[in-house]
Amino acid sequence: MVVPLLENRNTPHHTNMFYVQVTFICVLLVPCVLGDPTIVSRSEWGARSPRSRSYRRLPVSEVIIHHSDTPSCYTSSSCKARVRSIQNHHMNTNRWSDIGYNFLVGEDGRVYEGRGWNKVGAHARGYNSRSVGICMIGDFMSSIPNGAALNAVRGLLAMGLSQGKLTSYYRLRGHSDVGATSCPGSTLYYILSSLKLLSA
Ligand SMILES: [Zn+2]
Known part of the structure; x- marks a missing residue:
């Protein structure tokens, strides 16, 4: 609800x-x-083509949650623009082959396709090949994402389980569990277990 x-x-x-x-x-x-989330495809948000792709075998046994550390977005058009700007930053400034995350989630309640389930992301050094990186768009150091965004993540995880993209015993962690960073924000980090409990 x-x-x-x-x-x-x-x-x-x-x-x-x-x-x-x-x-x-x-x-x-x-x-x-908890219904199936709305997934916005790369073509729908206007993604650039990746310079290269690295595929992996499914299912994946880890999920790592990030925040974008940017302003939040609450509408389809503003979230699409935000995802495009994140892709531009990753490809132009970081010189990565594509947007780093496997998926992004806006406070419009939609899931934005990044590299998807079956391609290796660039989001958590040392963990990319074995984890799915989900970025919640916004800065969650002192607030949590809204209910629409949290339910979208839960729906995505439930979909990953039902479609065999995730192992049934997958681990869900915050970026700060695997690297020296404040990501995904201390307030979001505090409620991460609620995402896992509700999706498994
Ligand atoms: Zn992160």
Whole structure:
């Protein structure tokens, strides 16, 4: 159940407080309703072609969560633009072959295809070939992603399990578990286990 906080500005205060409480419970404690996420393909977000690709065998046994450390995005068009800018940064500045992440998730509640399940990413040194890197778009040092984004990640993980992309015993970790970084943000890191519990 995803309760849109921002779309209820005209409702009475006590109603908004109800929404806040329900959202909090949905985000942290119970699975609510988990459907298949909307996946925005590379062609839909206007991806550049990769300079090269490195394939791997599935299933993968690790998932690593990141944040983009950029402003959040809440609409399809702004999230597509953000994903394009991340790809440009990775390809132009970092000189990587493609956007580094396997998937990205916006607070519009959509999943954006990066390198996908079966290609090696560039997101966590030493762990790329054996993990799926999922980037939550935003800066989550002092806030958590909204319910739409969290449910999109859960839906993606559930899809990965049901389609045999992930092993049934996969590990879910934050970038900071495998490298010296503040990514995925201390507040998001605090609730990572809620993503794993609800998706497995
Ligand atoms: Zn990271």
